[in-house]
Amino acid sequence: MSGMRTLTFDAIVVGGGGAGLRAALQLTESGVKTACISKVFPTRSHTVSAQGGITCAIASDDPQDDWRWHMYDTVKGSDYIGDQDAIEYMCSVGPRAVYELDHMGLPFSRTREGRIYQRPFGGQSKNYGEGGQAARTCAAADRTGHALLHTLYQANLKSQTVFLNEWYAVDLVTNARQQVTGVLALCIETGEVVYIKARATVLATGGAGRIYASTTNALINTGDGVGMSLRAGFMAQDMEMWQFHPTGIYGAGVLVTEGCRGEGGYLVNGEGERFMDRYAPNARDLASRDVVSRSMILEILEGRGAGPNKDHVLLKLDHLGEETLTKRLPGICELSKTFAHVDPAREPVPVVPTCHYMMGGIPTSVEGQALMQDDAGQQIGVDGLYACGEAACVSVHGANRLGGNSLLDLVVFGRAVGLHIRDRLAEESESLAASDTDIEAAMARLNRLEATESGESVADLRHELQNVMQLSFGVFREEKAMLEGLEKLRSLKERIAHVHLEDKSRAFNTARIEALELDNLFEVAFATAFSALERKESRGAHARNDYPDRDDENWLKHSLYFPKQQRVGKRDVNFSPEKVASFPPKMRSY
């Protein structure tokens, strides 16, 4: 490309959240020439918002704790479509990854013995579900994500990772052999567009909660990595699986952690009844998130909601006492006062289920390499492309993620992808080449926006898209509403293709970034719609009124969305862990 600069690295990591920073750290420390690019300064990534903690069997709260129990809970939590080889890897390597965080300086809360403090979270058990509630979530007060993200950024500063902060990755550059040779990126401050070439490209771009109108996610969570990968023609997995968190603050969407219930808080309906007793007699308020969210919606639908419109329920915390609240949940007190105008030490917090986490994403091997299918339908790795964190679907969360398992996923698989790329690069030094035409193809969206003279605004189209998803693809789903939703998305596709970028200036043009993000929101939403329609059963977070039961015969499978054909296929779930016997599917109750 004439005039365009090329920057060359061995590896580039797109994303400066927990997953991207952990990957970049591993790569830099291994001597791989790495750049980490992030659309915001790294500590402003969404990981900073994580509150409750990182779940891992470090046996601090209970000396008998065992990673196999954690594995059992995770498999069950996933409603049996989490891959057991990946879950085994995460749960068994987890303690090492968490200790490394302590050694880097993460300010974990502590027990009397000086060990890392662990709190109970939903879906946790001892002894394969037989030994009662476990406390396995390692916490730094209720600011674990902040502490983790800052610690990882600091460790990268120490290791002198190269950062390209406030750079926006526009699209993957792929060649005729479907190899990924790098990304096209835009320096937000100057508007310069650059081809960043690398032997390995890692997408660690996080989630896409912003496809919904109501979400706990940051404004920047627009699914850019998944969007880029879909546009490049690669498949996405389990995109129908979206977690709705039970306790988003009513009206604001801001999250209050499950740790509130871990510390002893509980939910009550408009009549003051502790209703989870009826839905999950054993685990009660600490049942898995999909279960609690559905129970809340049922309470509201049956007229037992709280408030003048009976459209939410209440999280009661005052009985924990001021001291526990300020010591263990200081951030929650702050958020409740700011966004719900209540002091949890005195009044309950109004909450509703709110879109929180994308279980699906870019399918990868346990080492983090992105997967595609060859002509014969066999799974093969995409040369040059890797993914980790919320953008990836490795899959450890299956149909429902357990609280605290995402932060663990970030550090375990961020680390794993770094180790793997180091080994790969040591073996093969051949660099992947892209032609000028390949690079020009990645410029398509920028060129399109540059040429617009009229059309609808980004804000309006985004708003419409979010409402469609909220109405048709929420906690409860059924065919008719989903088909209507899909039709609306199809018409939005056309309109988004003609969106108008009024401001063509170069320096710090956030309007251009938002227009680019809108395409990604759309890609993710579209894949979600197709996958949700195709999975004709209820499993984990995917609850269908028209197919209320789990169907293991046909759907003990991952769904795969193929963007070019707009078709959904299936993929087998892994039931072959190495060190333990596999956990066969059982009825899931809490």
Place this chain on the structure above:
Amino acid sequence: MDVQVSVYRYNPERDDVPRMQDMTVAVPDGKDLMVLDVLERLKAQDPTLTYRRSCREGVCGSDGMNIGGTNGLACVTPLSEALKKGRLVLRPLPGLPVIRDLVVDMSLFYRQYEKVRPWLINDTAPPAQERLQSPEEREQLDGLYECILCACCSTSCPSFWWNPDRFVGPAGLLQAYRFLADSRDTAASERLSALQDPFSVFRCRGIMNCVNVCPKGLNPTRAIGHIRTMLLRRGI
């Protein structure tokens, strides 16, 4: 209800000098929006309006700006508190170069942060598990580690305005002390040596602007006081 907003505008490609622009925005009655919500509404009217934002809940530190004369985070500042005589006045954080509108170049601020070597240093080989730390030792880090690097403090500090290259500033010093106070860190002596000059710490005049604006309720002045004491004690 209509709100009058006066906002600092500067686009380096179009404007020779910055200007204040008056804008009007409709906000719902009976609901107290945050300043960030107002900005999002303004941006829907005029997409060229530029500011940073990410988490919209006061933990990412992106949207530090000068709101009605005081530095703060747009996403957690209620409009009702921000209105002065019925007007909302928004300017970029003072003292740093403006890139565009409300977006400032934070390089100097980050450089001061990096200067204090904000990472744990411990020369002993790590144990197979975590390094033990008592709850009391851990408590020493409360009020320090929570910093979100929003720069509200340093850009309200006159000493930082005059010497942004040599005075570390409240945010950087808070982090310097965060590692000095960590029982797992073994580099206190090197850390102090690196700060022992007339500028890095001693430019602080105890004006306390930093404490007054910190959206996380942190107290850099106190941390600076602790560092001073440690430095002076070493001097003896």
